Amino acid sequence: MSRFDRSDPPGAGPMRVFDFPDVDVTRLATGLEVRVARLSRLPVVSVNLFMPAGEFELDPDRAGLSVLTGDVLEGGTRKRSGAELDEALESVGARMGVSTGWEGTNVSISCLADRLPAALEILAEAVLEPDFPEEEFARARDQSLAAIRQRAMDPSALASDQASMRYFAPGVPYARPLGGTVESVSALGRDDLRGYADAWYRPGTLVVVGDIDSGEMEEMAAGVFSGWEGVSPPRRDGDIVPPTRERKIHVVDLPGAVQSEIRVGHVTVGRSHPDVFSLVVANTLLGGAFTSRLNLNLRERNGFTYGVRSRFNMRNRGGCFEVSTAVGAEVTDAAVREIMTELETLVREGPTEEEVRASRDYVAGVFPLQLETAGQVASRMTEVVVYGLPEDYHRTYRDRIRGVTVDDAARAVGGHVRPGEAQIVVVGNAEEIVPRLEALGLGPVEVG
């Protein structure tokens, strides 16, 4: 045994004050907003150019256009081929990436600080003067169609895509896969991409984080983006509604599967809803941390799974609440039953004071750990733009989290977790699991 008493965990030392870095915000005469935060610890820079050009704004027959346009940006400009662009970027050790989501398109750069001028020029050339060469377009379209095929045969991706279809009514964009369908992508042509970029790639926000001075940065941005003007078309409205409020189980057959992918969820509110802080705390204790109720039950007590999570996936105009896991085929029904029991118990009885305290401490305490890298800070700064959050959002975040009471959390759960409306999606071996899911008596079981 130990020579000294190790029984209790050591107490904490004095806490160091830490704040979100200062952000300088200016708008260039051409309309481009520039947000800069200086982090001088390492000679690196992360850049995000965000434009509100997202998949949400597209009609269903154009689904995938925004993603595909972003994908072909690396394909070349009026001055240089795609291969030449890449060689120029990578010879200074820079990487450029384009990621397109429901709310917009983000073109990012990661490089060492002294190479930023060269890298930023290439980014600007790619976005302002894209050429969408036919060969590059055809390649990206084939890649996109192949990726759709991959998702359809990946049990986890398939379950997530099927679940979105069950949470949102058919007319809601969030119901469809982000990258579009085989039909919609096959119908897109090179001219669609040109037209899309011309209308939607308009000055948004340039976020720069790293070992860089904000004055210099603004000058650099004014130079490389000079002449880039105009505004994107207005965002569309639309209610985020479910296809049904009746609880159902949807089984997608994967003959012989040794595991079942499970999703349980329903529509929820958007990111700007006032309950968001209470929901973050409540979700942490439900399924947002290792020691959450769901994980301790399904993994640490029952051994059904390698892991289970719940989350409120809150986007601009609404979102979904979802529990997700993969479990052994033979315990599929037991796992669904435990998930529903945990949801119902939490809604009925609310969380305990101790759970809420632990969740608050976790969420507030872990905040600085998520701000170590330039890329992490840039993501947070971009979030403010994407979701129209208040400028002091990150400065006040921990206080808002610490202000959540047990009553707030209980009220948020009561209002935003609705087990009676849950859509339960299971991708697995139908022959083995359907009879047992029917026996749960949770609602109709549909296969297909």
Added chain:
Amino acid sequence: MLRVPWERHVLENGLRVILAPDTAVPVVAVNLWYGVGSRNEGAGKTGFAHLFEHMMFQGSAHVPKNRHFELVERAGGSSNATTWFDRTNYYETLPSHHLELGLWLEADRMGWMLDAMTADKLENQREVVKNERRQRYDNQPYGDWDERLQALAYPATHPYHHPVIGSMADIDGATLEDVSAFFRTFYVPNNAVLTIAGDFHGEAALEAVRRYFGEIERGSPVPPLPGEPELPPVLGATVRDDVVSRVPLPRVIAAFRIPSYASDDFYTAEVAQGVLGTGRASRLYRRLVRERRVAKDVVTYAYPILTGASMMVVWATGYPGTSLESLEGALFEEVESLSGVTDAEVARAVALAETDLVRSLERVGDRADILSMLELYFGDPERLNREVDRMRAVTAAQVREFAGRYLGSDNRAVVTYLPEEGA
């Protein structure tokens, strides 16, 4: 050039301690590497090093089950562990005022883990690990690729012949006695490196390390590796495993036997794989994806592993209509074209590697992980500060010679996946 400061101390029980202060963000990393991995598993015990890693989270003398994660999360930290061929690592990233919590937790399980072991805990984690295997290997298209590739690239007598996750039968066969024996053999302070990186005070931290870890008893030296770790430098032939299974697209995955991570030639291997597959200006992306359009995606990777020989892996995923023959032919054609590599290509690969290296220092957790590795593998954390210069010293001529020696048809293990009919 950037220099990461560090200092080393060795406790009387043999525990090596690396301290690397950086006060930019109030975050501290506690990172422990044990010199044990899947290579130390004997026949019939595959997957045990990883199953044991799970057991390390099931409590110790003063830490009941689930308490480890409760305390770390309550402190606003994160904690995890991974098992690989040559090592197992455990780590906490914490707000810096909770440094001692991390030390207390790690010391308790290094010293007194067996006090809390029960059959129920083993049964529970056995099921969790079996589900991890199902999720990552058995229920995943291409999920068994590394299992198949290792079986081809390393002979049955070599410790890398089997995958880290192990077989279901061996996972089923693990006993409480195995847990005790493994702990006593490998989880000893003289077989571990502890790194603290980030926001801490050097002397106070060292004092705390001595307090928590100093009285843990030194163990015996770890036994030699099972099987036959030595290998000829090349495979001597192309060996293959052609699979028809429920996959969406054809894929070719090839491994070349290359010098170990401990060899100076590994830097050449790193540059060679960068020229081939890192970034969109790389040979495989430009030729196979962009120009010839036979591949949807390409990946290359050189394994930083030590025992006998390492592997450089390249893969290419085709389109639905691509034949495996044409995909494999095109892949090897481009690999062989490395014999004509240019100085500009080498310079690009090195420039990207330099950026990636600096990026890998941004998080104190990653920084600690690299320092622990370099101390455990080489007794040389300073290698981190020489890494960029070593990469820059690699010449196009060396890459050409490397390609000639290691990337030919006499040194290939090939796994192909063909979508089954009707898929």
